[in-house]
Amino acid sequence: MQPRRRIFDLEQRVFRKDPFETVEHCRTYDLDTRTSMIIPTQHMMKILAPFCRPKAKLLEVGASSGILSLRLASLFRECEFFAVETNDAFLASMRENAIFANLLNYGGKFSYEWARYSRLPVATASVDVVFAFCSLNRWTEPFAAIKECHRVCKPDGVVVLYDLARDADEGMISFVLQYTGANHEQFMGAMRSSFSVEELQAELAKLSLGDWRVTREGINLIVSSREIDVSFTVGEPGIYDNIFAPAWAEAAAVA
Amino acid sequence: MTTTSNITRNFLDTPSYWRDYPDRDIEFVRWYPCDVRLLSPEQVFRRRFAPKQDVSFYMHIPFCNQVCTSCPYNKFNTRNTLVERYREALKNEIDTYSKHAYMNGVKVSSGYIGGGTPTTLRAHELDDLLSFFKSRFEFTNRCSITIESTPVDIDERKTEVLLKHGVDRVSLGVQTFSDPLLRHLGRARAHTGEKAAQTIEMLHRMGIENICLDYMIGIPGQTMKLWEEDVRILMQLPVNSFSVYNYLVLPGSEAFFGIQGGLTPICPTSQAADQMYWYFLDQVLSNRYVAVTYNDFGGPMSKEWDDLGVKTYPIDPQGNTGYMGLDTSTFYLTDHLTHVWYECGDLMALGSGGYGFLNHHMYLNEPNINRYVDLANSGKLTMTMGSYADEHERRCRSLVLGLKLLRVKRADYKRTHGVDLYDVFPDKIDDLIEKDLVSLTDDALQVKFKKGWFYIDNVCKTFYSDANYRLPQPSPASTEILKWQVRNGTEEFAHATA
Numbered sequence A: 001m002q003p004r005r006r007i008f009d010l011e012q013r014v015f016r017k018d019p020f021e022t023v024e025h026c027r028t029y030d031l032d033t034r035t036s037m038i039i040p041t042q043h044m045m046k047i048l049a050p051f052c053r054p055k056a057k058l059l060e061v062g063a064s065s066g067i068l069s070l071r072l073a074s075l076f077r078e079c080e081f082f083a084v085e086t087n088d089a090f091l092a093s094m095r096e097n098a099i100f101a102n103l104l105n106y107g108g109k110f111s112y113e114w115a116r117y118s119r120l121p122v123a124t125a126s127v128d129v130v131f132a133f134c135s136l137n138r139w140t141e142p143f144a145a146i147k148e149c150h151r152v153c154k155p156d157g158v159v160v161l162y163d164l165a166r167d168a169d170e171g172m173i174s175f176v177l178q179y180t181g182a183n184h185e186q187f188m189g190a191m192r193s194s195f196s197v198e199e200l201q202a203e204l205a206k207l208s209l210g211d212w213r214v215t216r217e218g219i220n221l222i223v224s225s226r227e228i229d230v231s232f233t234v235g236e237p238g239i240y241d242n243i244f245a246p247a248w249a250e251a252a253a254v255a
Numbered sequence B: 001m002t003t004t005s006n007i008t009r010n011f012l013d014t015p016s017y018w019r020d021y022p023d024r025d026i027e028f029v030r031w032y033p034c035d036v037r038l039l040s041p042e043q044v045f046r047r048r049f050a051p052k053q054d055v056s057f058y059m060h061i062p063f064c065n066q067v068c069t070s071c072p073y074n075k076f077n078t079r080n081t082l083v084e085r086y087r088e089a090l091k092n093e094i095d096t097y098s099k100h101a102y103m104n105g106v107k108v109s110s111g112y113i114g115g116g117t118p119t120t121l122r123a124h125e126l127d128d129l130l131s132f133f134k135s136r137f138e139f140t141n142r143c144s145i146t147i148e149s150t151p152v153d154i155d156e157r158k159t160e161v162l163l164k165h166g167v168d169r170v171s172l173g174v175q176t177f178s179d180p181l182l183r184h185l186g187r188a189r190a191h192t193g194e195k196a197a198q199t200i201e202m203l204h205r206m207g208i209e210n211i212c213l214d215y216m217i218g219i220p221g222q223t224m225k226l227w228e229e230d231v232r233i234l235m236q237l238p239v240n241s242f243s244v245y246n247y248l249v250l251p252g253s254e255a256f257f258g259i260q261g262g263l264t265p266i267c268p269t270s271q272a273a274d275q276m277y278w279y280f281l282d283q284v285l286s287n288r289y290v291a292v293t294y295n296d297f298g299g300p301m302s303k304e305w306d307d308l309g310v311k312t313y314p315i316d317p318q319g320n321t322g323y324m325g326l327d328t329s330t331f332y333l334t335d336h337l338t339h340v341w342y343e344c345g346d347l348m349a350l351g352s353g354g355y356g357f358l359n360h361h362m363y364l365n366e367p368n369i370n371r372y373v374d375l376a377n378s379g380k381l382t383m384t385m386g387s388y389a390d391e392h393e394r395r396c397r398s399l400v401l402g403l404k405l406l407r408v409k410r411a412d413y414k415r416t417h418g419v420d421l422y423d424v425f426p427d428k429i430d431d432l433i434e435k436d437l438v439s440l441t442d443d444a445l446q447v448k449f450k451k452g453w454f455y456i457d458n459v460c461k462t463f464y465s466d467a468n469y470r471l472p473q474p475s476p477a478s479t480e481i482l483k484w485q486v487r488n489g490t491e492e493f494a495h496a497t498a
Helices: A023-034 A036-053 A067-074 A088-103 A141-150 A170-178 A181-193 A198-208 A246-254 B080-099 B122-138 B158-165 B179-184 B194-205 B223-234 B254-260 B270-285 B303-307 B333-344 B369-377 B390-399 B410-417 B424-434 B454-460 B478-481 B493-498
Strands: A057-061 A082-087 A110-113 A127-133 A153-164 A213-216 A220-224 B054-060 B107-117 B138-149 B165-177 B210-217 B243-246 B296-298 B312-314 B325-327 B347-350 B355-358 B361-365 B384-389 B407-409 B438-440 B444-447
Touching: A023 A036, A023 A088, A023 A181, A036 A067, A036 A127, A036 A153, A036 A220, A057 A067, A067 A082, A067 A110, A082 A088, A088 A127, A141 A153, A141 A198, A153 B438, A170 A181, A170 B478, A198 A213, A198 A220, A198 B138, A198 B407, B054 B333, B054 B355, B080 B122, B080 B347, B080 B369, B122 B158, B138 B210, B158 B165, B158 B194, B158 B347, B179 B347, B194 B210, B210 B223, B210 B270, B210 B407, B223 B270, B296 B325, B333 B390, B333 B410, B347 B361, B384 B478, B390 B410, B390 B454, B407 B410, B424 B438
Parallel strands: A057 A082, A057 A127, A082 A110, A127 A153, B054 B107, B054 B347, B107 B138, B138 B165, B165 B210, B210 B243
Antiparallel strands: A153 A220, A213 A220, B243 B296, B312 B325, B347 B355, B355 B361, B361 B384, B407 B444, B438 B444
């Protein structure tokens, strides 16, 4: 009987610089977040929903096309969403999405700005929720940025960083890879550039953030500044629902 | 409020490719082994591993006149130049196989022509392709060949051609007789419930003795009332087999955006879909139809089948339902399932993206249609990736796939593998018995009705080897995996990563 062979070359982290060089590439990624990445997108929305209380201020770091913040802003209209991004091509894509959302009177509060993640343009202890979705793997100074996330977050707030886990189950990686189609380069590039649970735990300890949680869920890795529910099970409000139905927001808030 | 109880479960919900009991796995197990790597024809045939035997075939025709909104298979809209090139490539592939030493003296014992919609080929194209095939291979006397079609892509001329070449079974993608539901599926406008009934009548009148009908559960907008009507219609038609599949919505598909944007009704919940399935089972099995797998059925049992020596067995021996299953090895229409699924018999894959099993290797043909055409036209076999099944993996395969047929006879298993199945897997079988998912008698290992049927994919996956544990089923898209594996291929089969 043969034991499992290692399938992918993911033992060492291989950082790659931000691969999104054109607006067209960013638009493609934007579409991915609504299709092939819809499950992690829904997962992140479920994680953040309990913190989207009235008057809450939320900061998305490395917001790519801004689609996650815009979706949340449309569902939680009494919250204030602010997104930062270093990539000009992504900012152009984010602007397009924001214009389109406003054309449709989406009703949310959303703004965005260029910023370095290691020097966030936000006052210390002023944000209720600092979050990042699948962008940590392309941050050039990830631990300086995490330190900044910690600085701007209120003492009773929460930081949630959601990314790929390089040490995810290889079967799960195989499964997802089958459905990435022409985007397999992007997916595996991000996977190779992502962290393992152990690596992040070690780095957080160096930042005196050893009490932060690092959890692996499916192929994803979730860092949170305090204990939160990050589970996502079969039968959650699904990817096949009508996204314009208000029932989704009600369910997410209750969950 | 939306709750977990009224949400549709679907194939791609996370983590969907592997769930351990008591969670129900819903990945459709159809291939084994799953640990696929680059594989070349030279590797497959470097020496003879398997005994000489008859071969089944699967031929993939990846064309549809109308691509359904959620179809996950390898297919293209019909384009004449591509169809023509593809047909020539198929003939070249057939020719290459027929000259291969491994196929010397081998007879074709059964076949399945799937897609896509193979009957999108015109009558003279089907005639040419099948004539060529028959000129290159010898077919056994009772070789049964099935072809897939839709109700709108087959006519009397094509049927004549099929009958002429011994295609004796047509599997018709009816899906439902409800016209509104057909529209939600994105079926061609001409495909209506009435048209489906007319096509079935035409096939029957023309002399197609075996008509199989595909139904779907979980279609957007489907209700129990509509489903009851479909089941009622089914049992009035001259069909002697039928299959029922779960509707699948892939992220990014047209169906996905339709549902997400509120343009298409949502799918029934998983609970509602399960209710439809159990209702269907009770209706067909109590009317003397017999189970082939948990989703394929035949019948009703007749004197004609009795006279052919078709055997059945009770699927619920401890209960009082009287429901019966088909002993697939006793029927010429189903013995290829026994051959391929639990005897690890040879299956020749023809066409882009087709799966086969030859000389103890599970393999996939080049899924990129243009690369496939180039390879086949250069006189090469088009195997791209796959896996060698050693003795242990074959013993696993016979249960992983064999139990899809709901029962594996111990004598058959011993004849194939030289050992009793319980001696190979005592702990796994005891565990499944403990969970009330299978029963073991002196005669057979059998999936228990109804609980084992509900957990059929969990049951099958129990017999995955350590090397395959928690790996997803391969798919044509798996060729992307090859590019990222630790060990890439050599120049010998560089076409896979070109």
